[in-house]
Amino acid sequence: MATAAASGTTPPGRVLTVIAGIYITQSIVGGLTFQGLPTSLRAGGAGYEVIGLVSLLMLPWALKFLWAPAVERVRRPADGRRRSRKIVLGGQILAILTIALLAFGHTPPSPAILLATLAVAALVTATVDIGCDAYAVEQLPPRLRGLGNVMQVGGGYLGALIGGGAFLVLLDHAGWQLAILAMVMTMTLLTLPMAATREGRPAIATAEVARRRPSLRRAIARREVRIGLVIVLAVQAGLRLAMGLTGPLLIDRGVSLATIGLVTGAGGMALSLAGTVAAGIALRRIDPARLLAPLVGSQALLLGIIAAVIAADLPAPPVMAVLLALSMIQGASFVALYSAMMGWAASAQAGVDFTLLQCADAAVAAVAGLSGGLIAAALGLDTTFALAAGAAAAAALLTPRLLSHGTRPETLPA
Numbered sequence: 001m002a003t004a005a006a007s008g009t010t011p012p013g014r015v016l017t018v019i020a021g022i023y024i025t026q027s028i029v030g031g032l033t034f035q036g037l038p039t040s041l042r043a044g045g046a047g048y049e050v051i052g053l054v055s056l057l058m059l060p061w062a063l064k065f066l067w068a069p070a071v072e073r074v075r076r077p078a079d080g081r082r083r084s085r086k087i088v089l090g091g092q093i094l095a096i097l098t099i100a101l102l103a104f105g106h107t108p109p110s111p112a113i114l115l116a117t118l119a120v121a122a123l124v125t126a127t128v129d130i131g132c133d134a135y136a137v138e139q140l141p142p143r144l145r146g147l148g149n150v151m152q153v154g155g156g157y158l159g160a161l162i163g164g165g166a167f168l169v170l171l172d173h174a175g176w177q178l179a180i181l182a183m184v185m186t187m188t189l190l191t192l193p194m195a196a197t198r199e200g201r202p203a204i205a206t207a208e209v210a211r212r213r214p215s216l217r218r219a220i221a222r223r224e225v226r227i228g229l230v231i232v233l234a235v236q237a238g239l240r241l242a243m244g245l246t247g248p249l250l251i252d253r254g255v256s257l258a259t260i261g262l263v264t265g266a267g268g269m270a271l272s273l274a275g276t277v278a279a280g281i282a283l284r285r286i287d288p289a290r291l292l293a294p295l296v297g298s299q300a301l302l303l304g305i306i307a308a309v310i311a312a313d314l315p316a317p318p319v320m321a322v323l324l325a326l327s328m329i330q331g332a333s334f335v336a337l338y339s340a341m342m343g344w345a346a347s348a349q350a351g352v353d354f355t356l357l358q359c360a361d362a363a364v365a366a367v368a369g370l371s372g373g374l375i376a377a378a379l380g381l382d383t384t385f386a387l388a389a390g391a392a393a394a395a396a397l398l399t400p401r402l403l404s405h406g407t408r409p410e411t412l413p414a
Contacts, residue, residue, distance in 0.1 A: 015139040016151055018197050021190040022088060022132045023155030024162070026125045028187055029095060031163020033057050033118045034369075039168060039247035041111065043257055050111060052373020055244055057119055060126040061362030065216065068355040071130045072214040075351075084135035085199040091128035092191045095121050096184055103180040129358075134351035135199070149342060150280040153334045154273055161269035162186060168261035214349040219356050228344035231289075231402050232360040235296045235337060238392030239330065240368035241375075242303055242385050246323055249381055253316040263320055268327035275331030279339075282332075288339035293399045295333040300392035302326040307385035337361075 038051045075083050098121045108114060140148045163183060170179035219225050250260050282291060305322050345354035376384045 012140055014193075014197055015136065016148065018193045019132060019136045019148065020151045020155045021193045022092070022128070023152050024159040025092060025095070025187045025190045026129060026132075027156040027159025028163035028183055028190075029099065029118070029121050029125050029159075030156070031160035031165075032099070032167060032183065033122060033163075034244060035160060035164030035247060036167040036171070037114060037118065038244055039164075039251065039257065039260060040108065040171060042248045042251045047377065051244070051248060052370045052377075053115065055366050055369025055373065057115065057122045058362050058366035058369065060119075060123040061129075062359050062366050064126045064130060064362075065352070065356045065359040067127070068130050068352050069214040069216060069349075071127060072134065072349065072351050075131055075134060082135075082138070082199050084131045084138075085194065085197070087131035088128050088135065088194055089191070091124050091131070092187075092194070095124045095128070096187050096191070098124065099180065099187065100184045103177050103184065106175060106177050108176050126362075130351060130355055133354055133358075137351065137354075139199075147280070149335060149339045150276055153331070153338055154276045156334075157269050157272040157276060157331060161266060165261040165264075165266045165269060168257045172256070172258040172261070214352045216352065216356065218349055219353045222353065224344040225353055225356060227402055228341060228357050229360050231292070231399055232337065232341070232357055233364055234395040234398050234402070235292055235333070235392075236361050236364040237368055238296075238303060238388040238390070238395060239299055239333070240365045241372045241391060242306075242388040243365075243372075244369045245372055245376055245381060245384060248376075249310070249319065250316060252381075253319065255316050255320075264323050264327075268324055271324055271328040272331035275328040275333075276335050278328075279332035279335035283335070283339055288336045288343070289399075289403050291336035292333070292340065292403075293396050295329060295336055296392050296399065297396035298329045299326065299333065300389045300396060302329065303385050303389035303392055307382050307389060310380075310382040310385060 034054065034057075038054050041051055041054070071087065075087055077083075098117060102109065102114070102117055109117075136148050136152070167179050167183060170182055174182075246264065247260055250264065255263075279291065302322055302325055306319065306326075309318050309322065341354060341357045345357060372384055372388075375387065
């Protein structure tokens, strides 16, 4: 997400607060779906095949590029008005109500009902994200673009901490119903800043907006987007193959839900946030794309160590130590990647271009996550993590070559 900011918009500090709340809320749903649910399913005796199905809930995030142009046309009609706030608020309310349905009962519903409910929530939040990204793009000045990205990635980790780690702790101590209601209340509070904020009117000429009608064809036609898509697919494959298996890995080593929530949940997310901040500082002097190769290479090393630890049948503490280190590198990697995506998406239809790049990441998450579960069931966790390490190492070598072809960002006319 990246464009020139318009004059006469909402104060940047308030915009940062608004988008942080929305991104955290979205990631609470994601934390529940991709961390809390797989771990609780495994604790209830579900096999890796069932856990792998959870990754299919990433499909709305992978496919939202199909309806992103339509959302953009509704959000920014040719008369210059903006409807970002209406789209985001309406979606937030619907997502909150959907999650609240899971609280009807003192025990978790069946896996089928869980998957269906969270699929609806994923579809809604993926659509909300299109409007929120575009809102941030239009309301933030260029000098705050990096900080906005830190809010996006950092908010994502904080939301995952709440929806994954905090949820598991509450589930272990307070039960299913209270854990879900706590998530609903938190999501509601985080939506209030958007409800209390008016949307500014970007100073983009109506004629320019009408001439540049949002479309996927325009996105694919841009060299920056095409190269960016290949880079996203490459650098995320290894990490996404292993991400959904970290909780089940610890369950198999006898670690309790509460310990997973506190150590790898709270501790891991804290280190991810530290990596996010560190990358944000580094981006003041280093082009984000140039950070990708060393960070992905570090991922490969850590994933390989995890594979070796599993093969050696070492106890849980060494595994958790390496997972914590991986969390910090993961946080820095996401900031570098998404900041690079901002530059690649800088165009007159930044919302569509950024969504397309983001969908590539989500597609990798869905396919690699499902594959990870199936590979783990067939060949074991050590083989799965070894394959993930190999994919990350290959991406670290490929990325500089792709960047050498040039991904110079364009700018949106004011």
